[in-house]
Amino acid sequence: MAKRVPGSREEDAWLSDEQLAQCAPAESEPFQSPIPTRMVSNGEYLPYPQTDKQKHVEARTRELADKASKKLGISRRKFLAGTGGMAAAFLAMNEVFGRMFNVRPVEMFEAEAYAETGPPTDLFVFDDQTHMVRYTQAQGRSLRAIAQGPGPASTRAGFLTNPNNSGGLLDELGSPWTPWNPRQLHPDYPPNTGSEFHLVEYIRRFFLESQTTVSIVSNANLGSIAVAGEPTRPPKSITENLGVENLTGFMGAGVRDFVNQIAGSTRMLAHGQIYPGIGNLNGNEPVYGDFAQWQIDTFHPDSWKGYNIAFAAKTDTLADSLMKQWRLDDENVAYPFYAIVKRNRQELVKHPGFFNICVHKGLAPGLPDIPERGNPTDIPKAAGDWPELNFIIYHSCIRNGFFDLDSLQTIHDSEAGRIPLREGVPDISWTTQFAQLARPFRNVYAEIGTTFAGSVVTFPTVWAHIIGQLLKFVGKERIVFGSDSLWYGGPQWQIEALWRYQIPESIRRRWNYPQLDEDAKRKILGLNSARLYGLAAGRVEERASDDDHDKGAKRGKYFPVPDDFESAITSELLSRLEYQGFANDTFSKMRRRYVEMGGDRSNTRYGWIHTKA
Secondary structure (H helix, E strand, C coil), X not given: CXXXXXXXXXXXXXXXXXXXXXXXXXXXXXXXXXXXXXCCECCCCCCCCCCHHHHHHHHHHHHXXXXXXXXXXXXXXXXXXXHHHHHHHHHHHHHHHCCCECCCHHHHCCHHHHHHCXXXXXXXXXXXXXXXXXCCCXXXXXXXXXXXXXXXXXXXXXXXXXXXXXXXXXXXXXXXXXXXXXXXXXXXXXXXXXXXXXXXXXXXXXXXXXXXXEEEECCCCCCCEXXXXXXXXXXXCHXXXXXXXXXXXXXXXXXXXXXXXXXXXXXXXXXXXXXCCHHHCCCCECCCECHHHHHHXXXXXXXXXXXXXCCCECCCCCCCCCCECCCCXXXXXXXXXXXXXXXXXXXXXCCCXXXXXXXXXXXXXXXXXXXXXXXXXXXXXXXXXXXXXXXXXXXXXXXXXXXXXXXXXXXXXHHCCCCCCECCECCCCCHHHXXXXXXCCCCEEEECCCCCCCCCXXXXXXXXXXXXXXXXXXXXXXXXXXXXCCCCCCCHHHHHHHHHECCCHHXXXXXXXXXXXXXXXXXXXXXXXXXXXXXXXXXXCCCCCCCCHHHHHHCXXXXXCCCCHHHHCCHHHHHHCCCCCCCCHHHHHHHHHHHHCCCCCCCCCCCEEECCC
């Protein structure tokens, strides 16, 4: 190794001098596209040279940007930082990969035209899977890094490579780490810190910066218990697990009540938590007696959220036994929980979604291939035995982690006839099986949180098949939208991407997929969930009276959250969320000041790019 200047980028890189000689700093690339067109390495691995398709997208984007910026009388950089630049990038991608995004050439020149093909102002959006964390915790940063891509924010958070692609495999754009949301979630902004997932940021992102009408705040009972000098272990009790969760149902309900109170309408709902098994129910839980009933009596959940993969089932009454994973059709473990929900049917009067059982399935690559990890074979029996309940299957069982290369390879192998089809379509692991198993059950719904966000940009062909299969087998009336934000920034980019997305005609015709038309998009983005939760569709409008918010929601009345919501946050709510101070105040002020001063999006990326053979 040649001598390198201390503190220099070369010293920080793990590349050899021979490898460095083939590279150049990424920010020296003269053309910075809104959507990356070549691999950027942080210095840990030699980046792949630009692919032919990437070259084509870049050349076409550059050509469109040059012509449009001259016609508009602005610099190319200024053009690429605005909506026109995004339109140019979408147009170029459509030319190379097939028409996937609804975008017109005029949108390069007129922001109003760009907005016209975006989500309409009267769109009812119901986000049925959202996340935040209590103030003392900072979970979510690895998920944010996956979506944010390489750059200063991920580096400062300790992520030097894609957390779910350490091997440097390439996505459909030819990159191991493509940002999912380059317009709003830049690699260098905002910072990937715990404050990005706290209360103030949640309210701002959902109710001030997006078209979300109603959201459900979720929880994740995926805690593991740290033991000094030993590996972490599953919890022994609900109390033990609640202490390490990023957010409990009780906390989420506090946020729900606060938001609805200051908005004067039902803008937010909250999940209860599914802790099944004899040891958690029927008076056997040491602290709560029956945890499901305690939640019902204490904060009245709007629906329920559970994880088969979580160690949340207590199958005995022994104090020292560990909780276990569980499956939906276990008559001794899951069915007693369903019975408690059914027994409290009076809750349906004020909480019409009370019979909705939302279950995380998928995002668990590898073995074993069992329902406890996400395989859908436990769904039919549970749905058939409990027709009163709705089973909303989160992530639509996608087995891939957060990098869908396996699914893309399956599609290619299916097209070439190298592997068999499943009922005439490519067999995307767990998701295709789920869609076909769910077909006869009107009380089973497909939810697309993360599955959509993680594929629409990086593996658009995979998303074409996923949504095509869900439409074909499940139907547009039983698919629901969830953003899984704040993990991936605010939800608006996903709302816009879903509204603009189209299944390429060549794919749709070959596999006999239905069209993803405007009617389907409106149902997926909100109307289906509105039906599940007993709400009427309506737009957010200025409050004209002090109508009761429950009645207002039933009439489709939704009112805005006030801009000064921070001043209304009570000490009681802060205590409930284990408040330790607003760590994001400074950044929020800086962000507002930056926008007010005319700051634009920067497309600059930092790292190494492969420029020489």
